[in-house]
Amino acid sequence: MDWVLIVFVLFKGLVFATGMYFAIKWHYDREKKWADRRALLGMGAKLVAVFLLLLLVLLILTFGLARTLGMDLSLP
CATH class of the missing domain: 1.20.5 (Single alpha-helices involved in coiled-coils or other helix-helix interfaces)
Structure with a gap:
């Protein structure tokens, strides 16, 4: 039963890390585009x-x- 909690926490961490990566990438690309x-x-x-x-x-x-x-x- 303890493994369910570990899997859910790891999945949540993976989702948050992926979301943070794409958010930072989106803002960086957007700033480069708006340089003009x-x-x-x-x-x-x-x-x-x-x-x-x-x-x-x-x-x-x-x-x-x-x-x-x-x-x-x-x-x-």
């Missing part, structure tokens, strides 16, 4: 555009929900 400044600026512009789009959608949904609930949204 132009690609980095393009990615930043895309992230800003997605953030602003999501902010606009959240604003529309918030005001839509407020009107559905009957809240007065007019300025004094």
